[in-house]
Amino acid sequence: MDVEQDVEQDVEQDVEQDVDVTVVGAGPVGLVLAAELALCGARVQILERRAEPDEAMKAGSINVPTAEALDRRGLLSAAEQVQREILERVGSFAPKADDQPPGGGRPARESRFTGHFAGMILDADLVDWADPDLAAHAAVDGARMVPQRELEELLAEHVARLGVPVRRGVEVTALEDTGDGVLVGTTAGTVRTGWLVGCDGGRSTVRRLAGIGFPGTDPELTGRLAVVDIADPEKLANGWAWSNRGSYRYGPQPGRVVTVEFDGPPAGLPHSRLRSSGGTPMRRGTPTAPVTLEELQASLRRVSGTDVTLTALRGAATRWTDNARQAATYRSGRVLLAGDAAHVHSPFGGQGLNLGVGDAMNLGWKLGAVVAGWAPDGLLDTYDAERRPLGAWVLDWTRAQIGVMRGDAKSAALREVVADLLSTRAGTTYAVKKLSGVTQRIDLPGDHPLVGRFVPDLSLTDGSRLVDHGHGGEFLLLDRTPDRAFARLAAAWAGRVSSVTDDHATPVVVLVRPDGVVAWASDTTDTAAVTGLEAALHRWAGAPSSSPAHEPVG
Structure with missing residues (x-):
């Protein structure tokens, strides 16, 4: 492959042409990785195909290891400020729309972040907060409710302080591992880099160009997430609700809605099943097409069984599936993968962002040590060895939730059993420990x-x-x-x-x-x-x- 002939040569050359590491993707994973490399003294740059930061609503919180990663780099106070602002924003909505724990009971306290399993909110009053695993990691309790967009802003400031350039509007078009480095073809010229790391999402260009397989299980649902204006919100149940058509969530902040339909993924994905029970093709949208107000309203009406009316989208909506895949290897020569480029799954349980940040923290110092020349033999190989088992666990954790959330009678019966378990002190504590990440071990x-x-x-x-x-x-x-x-x-x-x-x-x-x-x-x-x-x-x-x-x- 002649990478240098694969790119347009008359494009403005605003990328660094000779660096130690090039990170592809300016999401949270790419930003964390670049920051860790910079702290090691590596010359690093970030290439991002989007001209502007992604404004779509995605992850709404972070787990304990991610919050502690921020803490270790002096960013805890900034994260705590984000949580205070989020709680103020949610506070006006919480009294009328707090999610109820399985079997009823009091809403979870704002002071203790618990999360949910398959849409079943975990009651903070049932958690044994004195459990040694939870008590040992309480210093970051005030920095858990950090949405992805605010996290990216915080991390962008962090990498800017470290002098890491973020080149936006630059797409990777080709790559060649030369053994002593990587030639990367981009829309802004050819980059010569010692190492290339793909942090460019589930449809990773870097993974595809490197020829790394992506085995896993096919999707069976389409989910949507947005903040909207609703003409008649009283028609919706607060929290999560299920029907034989799917499920939806209203809250916890004003206008936030999530819909889940189990009749196939968006058009354009492999093995799409895009027909209703009557055999009529359904307009589901392609994976990359913007989610329209009409599409979201139709989905919400189907799963809620109401004629609720949405009047406006506030910001960009998100469409997702339960596609669950893990890269065949996290490293091929001088090309590495992290975050969604290495693993994808449904967002249930809020594990994806955190799993990717954990990848970045694990890889950053190891690759930095290789660049600096002091890495012991085999250090970089421990990245795949250490992160792969955790990635596999997360995929199964999310698959299990899909099994509980389906609208069929068997899943409904299973959901009742799981809800009963989650109404116990031991069951809730177990789930909160798993979701929070405090039991992770290498x-x-x-x-x-x-x-x-x-x-x-x-x-x-x-x-x-x-x-x-x-x-x-x-x-x-x-x-x-x-x-x-x-x-x-x-x-x-x-x-x-x-x-x-x-x-x-x-x-x-x-x-x-x-x-x-x-x-x-x-x-x-x-x-x-x-x-x-x-x-x-x-x-x-x-x-x-x-x-x-x-x-x-x-």
């Missing part, structure tokens, strides 16, 4: 219970938190030994590992990767602990820049 060497988990809230005696010391994207080593021997050992990795000392407590020593995952921890100070920390530093932070201080500890 299979890493080590028998300490923290290893492989996201680091919990750890407060220090000086009033700060451990996360406050990691805004630069480095490893964090918390050393609570009296003589600070572990911090002295880690000094050989200066520039990559930042040591934080504190008064004695447990855990005694914790090594946290830049993505917030605990790489190693110990409650003892014996020789085995010293050996374990040194091995973990070599495994994740590469060779030391100076000789480690081999001093006895304990």
Whole structure:
């Protein structure tokens, strides 16, 4: 493939022609990844085919790992401000349209974000908030209700401060992995880049050009999401409602409606089933065509069984399906995938945005280490190994919700069983823990219970938190030994590992990767602990820049 002949050569050359990493896609995943790479010192640029940011309504909140990722980079206060504004916006609507938990009961408290499973709102009053997994990650409670559009604005400011250029209106048209880099054909000229990362969504051009397969299950529904003006809102039930034609949700903010119809995906997708029960073709729209007011009203009338009238669309509406697929590999040579380019599924349970941000946090420091030249052997291969199992779980989590939400009698019966389980303290707590992400774990060497988990809230005696010391994207080593021997050992990795000392407590020593995952921890100070920390530093932070201080500890 001659990439340089594949592009128009008379287009204004406003893209960087020789960079370490080119990220394709300026959504939250691409922005987070670019920021992490910049913190590692990589020369990075973002290419985005849209001339302007996408205004369509998408994800309405973030989970705990995503909120903690913002916290680790000093963005928690900005996210908390977004949540305050969202709560003010929703507040006027909440008294008359709060969703009810399964089996009735009081609405979920605004102070505790729970989410839903298959449209069944999880009652905050039933959750065991003292559960160790939930209690260990409470510092970001005030930064969970951050919609995707506001998150993108926050992250765009973040990458701008880091000096990352975002080139809009630039489409990728070809790519060639040359072994020592990637030649990327674009509508603004040829880019020579060390690495190319596709964060360009479910219909990823990068994935297609790289020849990476995308196996999975075909869609069977069409969903729509919008904020509208309604002439007669009293005709709609508050919260989620089901019928044999599908389901819909009204709320939780004024004019927000969601419709779900189980008679096939939009036209243009594989295996579309676009006929009603009477055999008449239905106007469902193509996957990329704008959602019109007429299309949305017709859908809402079908699933609600009312003649409700919509008078205006406020902003761009979104159309989606339950297409569930995962890339055959997250890496092919010097081309990598993250976010929806690597996996797609229905939005039920709010996992998609968060899964993609987790990809970006995991990949960012690893690819940055490769660019910087200190990555240990095989580090980049751990990206696929660590993120693929979580992606597969999310796909199944969303597939299960589809099985519960269908309008047939069997699904309705199953929904009653699940609703009964979710009306119990144990059932609700389990679901909230899964949805919030606090139980996520990576299979890493080590028998300490923290290893492989996201680091919990750890407060220090000086009033700060451990996360406050990691805004630069480095490893964090918390050393609570009296003589600070572990911090002295880690000094050989200066520039990559930042040591934080504190008064004695447990855990005694914790090594946290830049993505917030605990790489190693110990409650003892014996020789085995010293050996374990040194091995973990070599495994994740590469060779030391100076000789480690081999001093006895304990």
